[in-house]
Amino acid sequence: MSYIPISDRDKKEMLAKIGVNSVEELFSSIPENVRLKQELNLPAPLSEMEVLDYFTEKGKKNDFSRYLHFLGGGAYEHFIPAVVDYLSSRSEFVTPYTPYQPEVSQGTLQAIFEFQTLICQLTGLDIANASLYDGATGAAEAILMGYRLKNKKRLLVASNVNPQYREVIYTYTKNLGLEMVEIPYDKTGKIDQAGLTASLNDDTSVLLCQSPNYFGVIEDIRSLAELAHNQGALLAVVISEPVSLGLLEAPGKLGADIVTGEAQSFGLPLSFGGPFLGFMACRKEFVRQMPGRIAGQTVDVEGRRGFVLTLSTREQHIRREKATSNICTNQAHCALRATIFLETLGREGLKKLAWLNLQKAAYAAEQLTSLPGVSRKFTGQVFNEFVLEFPDCWEKIDKKLQEKGILGGLALGHHYTGLENCALITVTEVHNKEKIDAYVQALKEVLA
Amino acid sequence: MINLIREPLIFEISSPGKSAVRLPELDVPEKKDLLSGVPLRDDIEGFPEVSETELTRHFVRLSQMNYCVDFGFYPLGSCTMKYNPKINEKVAAMPAFTMGHPLLPEDLVQGNLELMKFLEKLLLEITGMEAITLQPAAGAHGELTGMMLIRAYHTAQGNPRKYVLIPDSAHGTNPSSAHLCGYIVKEIKSNERGTVSVEDLEKEMTEEVAALMLTNPNTLGVFESDICQIADIVHAKGGFLYMDGANLNAMVGVARPGDMKVDVLHLNLHKTFSTPHGGGGPGSGPVAVKKILEPFLPVPVIEEKDGRFHLNYNRPLSIGRVKSFYGQFLVMLKALAYILTLGPQGLREVAEVAVLNSNYIRKSLEGIYHLKYETPTLHECVFSDKFQKEYGVSNLDISKRLLDYGLHPPTMSFPLIVHGALMIEPTETESKRDLDLFIEAMKAIAEEAREKPELLKTAPHVTYVRRLDEVQAARNPVLRWEKTS
Amino acid sequence: MYPENLYYTKDHEWLKVEGDEAIIGITDFAQKQLGDIIYVDLPQVGKVVEAHQSIASVESVKSVSDVFSPVSGEVMAVNEALSQTPDVINKDPHGEGWIVRIRIKNKEELNSLLKAADYEKYLEGLEH
Structure with missing residues (x-):
């Protein structure tokens, strides 16, 4: 089974037309010495039934469904309405290429245009691109964009930005002679303002922060923007849990210049980490430094509205080594899912979703901290994630909780010294009261 | 069907109070003033509000404006648009x-x-x-x-x-x-x-x-x-x-x-x-x-x-x-x-038929379209519009005309070393019947270029939208919908 | 077609001398090759360039072309009108569509530039 519709008879006719005797002859430009002399050493072909069985068997080795989990940290479990799967899995959305022929790609292009609009509405900024790979590469692209705009080598990254995002930023910037400085956090869990002021000077292109940050704490974007702008730097804000934007003021309205992040929360399953969905928005005047594709509105020869990919001279296929980014294929289908998700929820739905997350997390935090020896590590206000400190090393507690079928949170000790007794706990709308209470009960037993 | 309907943006069919989802009610005690001091939004300005029916029709209609591999031949060179098994x-x-x-x-x-x-x-x-x-x-x-x-x-x-x-x-x-x-x-x-x-x-x-x-x-x-x-x-x-x-x-x-x-x-x-x-x-x-x-x-x-x-x-x-x-x-x-x-034989057959299909197209269109390099090719071939330029017809016009034939055009204007390039990669996915449909369409278009070049320069004629003004799109960028009062 | 009072380059820029300064733009041939111009990336006033260095770039929908300074010098002024109406270059490439004004550092560099007749001859060669 190779999904090949050419029969032996077709082959003969086609070879005759081409004027060769065998398919082998068509490969004569490949030198004999590098041609395979035998078949590839791969498993024998499977039937569709066998393929299904194979993956079903391997799937059973993923032994997580019997656990109740409270994990987040950049990947969130949210409810996905049935229409999202149903509509997004149509062939017409799944099997086209990038919309390079706009006349026969209006579906994809209009959906991108709607996605860009939704991202602008959420972030409070003027323009958004069609997508980036994920939140981590989005953060790296934001840093590089800030550098192109300001042309100063110093880049500030808050240490309470998702550690994986910081690692990717470091991988991207270290070959370019840029100076990345990490800014400490304080007891609120937010960026330490004294530490920031000490590092922020007029050789700084951009300050990158995350809100809610990796500790779940909401940053004071307005004052960070002011501090950055006073030194002539830009403020880039990373959002890894964009459901929060249903409640929190749009960062663009608080002074952020670039907002980037991860939109997996909008209708994408956890999928062991991918595919996810990076997004980016910025102020209008920065559009020529924006990475990635952008859809724009125009008219056809009859004056009817239509959409095209535009401002392409920023991109690699035209500007080559001078392009704003090397990105080509992005996450278009994931952006489509997010568009359907957001339009399904709509104005009131997203607000309510955010409110449910906030309330449930607050309830969980309150219940968990009512147990002896358990307390909030940071005083800053949170959305749907929070850090708790336990009387013992988290890894020990985690292990005991797992024995009770609870995955209670993410360890922080690997990335932050001094937080060995702490865990990052995430609560979303998928956690009903019963589940939260089950966690509290289990922890109570573990600590007893 | 879709050509009969102009599908608006979702924002234009939005009306207050509609929703396409019901979320559960809060099942824990509500706490007031959780985010006191944090700047909150009153509203998500402009965010759409539609019912599930409207939403579904919106996306089904959008989908019908797209050409895709599951619909037909998609010979984009260097893109390998093969069938995606279900x-x-x-x-x-x-x-x-x-x-x-x-x-x-x-x-x-x-x-x-x-x-x-x-x-x-x-x-x-x-x-x-x-x-x-x-x-x-x-x-x-x-x-x-x-x-x-x-x-x-x-x-x-x-x-x-x-x-x-x-x-x-x-x-x-x-x-x-x-x-x-x-x-x-x-x-x-x-x-x-x-x-x-x-x-x-x-x-x-x-x-x-x-x-x-x-x-x-x-x-x-x-x-x-x-x-x-x-x-x-x-x-x-x-x-x-x-x-x-x-x-x-x-x-x-x-x-x-x-x-x-x-x-x-x-x-x-x-x-x-x-x-x-x-x-x-x-x-x-x-x-x-x-x-x-x-x-x-x-x-x-x-x-x-x-x-x-x-x-x-x-x-x-x-x-x-x-x-x-x-x-x-x-x-x-x-x-x-x-x-x-696929297994080992199946994979090899992929390459064999991809190369066979490409060479079949190349042979069938040789002489009708200009081939800058005579060197033997494998899975794709690059023609140019050199012959058609004589009638003022470019690779863009040829591509747009293909849309009228219900076919997706090849990759255009790449590689840069071939002016007016038409880069064709059929992949192993195509049947001889589909290859012949494409070849016949390309031949007909070459004929049209000679006889009725205007038909090509104004193509496409039967798509949901016709040729779009990319200059206006780039000169006066409109990159998002905005509410007009 | 090509004004006698301008100098030209093989990269299709023109240069007009006005005292110690020079006005620089792209030729009619260049604008035709590019097609509808949608954006001009202008330099900062005060920028110092060497001859043959990129001083600006001109974009159409599907291409970007550097504008190389025909001579060395310092940018004295840029044509601000182009940021709103870049298509002026299409309409009047040798006049209203000028791009930058620079102070010429070394007038001897002018000697290596083409006169109108030479440029026209050069273009004829390109068309064959």
Whole structure:
């Protein structure tokens, strides 16, 4: 089974037309010495039934469904309405290429245009691109964009930005002679303002922060923007849990210049980490430094509205080594899912979703901290994630909780010294009261 | 049907109070003033409000404006628009794979890790390479990762080197990726056969050159027959041979990059290995390398010990992460399902029929469309509009006219070394009937170019929208909907 | 077609000398090759350039072209009108569509530039 519709008879006719005797002859430009002399050493072909069985068997080795989990940290479990799967899995959305022929790609292009609009509405900024790979590469692209705009080598990254995002930023910037400085956090869990002021000077292109940050704490974007702008730097804000934007003021309205992040929360399953969905928005005047594709509105020869990919001279296929980014294929289908998700929820739905997350997390935090020896590590206000400190090393507690079928949170000790007794706990709308209470009960037993 | 309806933007059909979902009521005691002092929004200005019926019709109508592989011939050169098997989608939608949080304890995701490790092993066999990372998100991301590996190696030897050589026929991502990795790009000229000029390469290859980035077969569909000699020239000066695997479909099962002395290779699972393009992603761009570069691979790497799989982060020479988590996991599953379905013979047949189909088109259109390079080609062929230019007809006009015939046009204006290029890659997916439909349409269009050039210059005529004003789109960018009061 | 009082380059820039300064733009041939111009990336006033260095770039929908300074000098002024109406270059490439004004550092560099007749001859050669 190779999904090949050419029969032996077709082959003969086609070879005759081409004027060769065998398919082998068509490969004569490949030198004999590098041609395979035998078949590839791969498993024998499977039937569709066998393929299904194979993956079903391997799937059973993923032994997580019997656990109740409270994990987040950049990947969130949210409810996905049935229409999202149903509509997004149509062939017409799944099997086209990038919309390079706009006349026969209006579906994809209009959906991108709607996605860009939704991202602008959420972030409070003027323009958004069609997508980036994920939140981590989005953060790296934001840093590089800030550098192109300001042309100063110093880049500030808050240490309470998702550690994986910081690692990717470091991988991207270290070959370019840029100076990345990490800014400490304080007891609120937010960026330490004294530490920031000490590092922020007029050789700084951009300050990158995350809100809610990796500790779940909401940053004071307005004052960070002011501090950055006073030194002539830009403020880039990373959002890894964009459901929060249903409640929190749009960062663009608080002074952020670039907002980037991860939109997996909008209708994408956890999928062991991918595919996810990076997004980016910025102020209008920065559009020529924006990475990635952008859809724009125009008219056809009859004056009817239509959409095209535009401002392409920023991109690699035209500007080559001078392009704003090397990105080509992005996450278009994931952006489509997010568009359907957001339009399904709509104005009131997203607000309510955010409110449910906030309330449930607050309830969980309150219940968990009512147990002896358990307390909030940071005083800053949170959305749907929070850090708790336990009387013992988290890894020990985690292990005991797992024995009770609870995955209670993410360890922080690997990335932050001094937080060995702490865990990052995430609560979303998928956690009903019963589940939260089950966690509290289990922890109570573990600590007893 | 869709041509009868003009579908508005969702924002234009929105009306207050509608919703397409009901969320559960709060089942814990509500707390007031949770976010006091934090700036909150009163509203999400402009956000749509529609019912589920309206939403469904909106997206079904949008979908009907799209051309797709499941509808018809899609001969975009260098894009490998092959059929996307449905079993792959089914596999990737299994809850055992979609529900897993990426930071679950390793013990609970042994299935995922085993599948990834197995895919790695199969890809290594297919490519003849020695180590691999699945982390990069797409082809260009793979290129960047590959160049970072090379830079990390050279840096470890004491000199990252300055230059990367790239042929003038290369895809734009190659120079862009090299630049993003801190290198200066030097272009290598193509010779009269359309392949890399070995003389030019010898002249440019110095000990300050980190690597040569080569697409093979190249963007003309021509196999670089001097590949081993090219590799020797690059290796003699301590450089690496990077191969862009965008065109691997032409030789899968027939020849392996690893046997051609290639040091680094990125794959596009969304090309060769049948995962859908999704209107522009997600893709997946694994990078395979020779042993010498293994220590530099991104973290984490998957290791197997006594039948258990483990993520190793402790790799001091690693370039670090290029993406969060482990890559486009669901895309990997689709590629794995494809390889398991095809098996070794099936994969070889892919290359054979892809090359057969391309040569059939080439032979059928020779003389009708201009072929700049006479060199034999594999999976794709590049014609130009030179003959039609005589009647004032360009490759753009030809492409737009194809839309009226219900066919998707080839890649246009690329590679840059062919003016007015029409780059045709049929892939193994097409039946002889579909190939003939395309050939007949191309012949008819050549005839029309002579007889009624205006018909082409004003094409397309029967699509949902006709030719769009890209100049206006770029001069006065409208990049989002805004409420007009 | 090509004004006698301008100098030209093989990269299709023109240069008009006014005292110690020079006005620089792209030729009619160049604007035709590019097609509809949608954006001009202008330099900062005060920027110092060497001859043959990129001083600005001109974009159409699907291409970007560098504008190389025919001579060395310092940018004294840029044509601000182009940021709003870049298509002036299409309409009047040798006049209203000027791009930058620079102070010439070394007048001897002018000797290596083409006169109108030479440029026209050069263009004829390109068309064959």
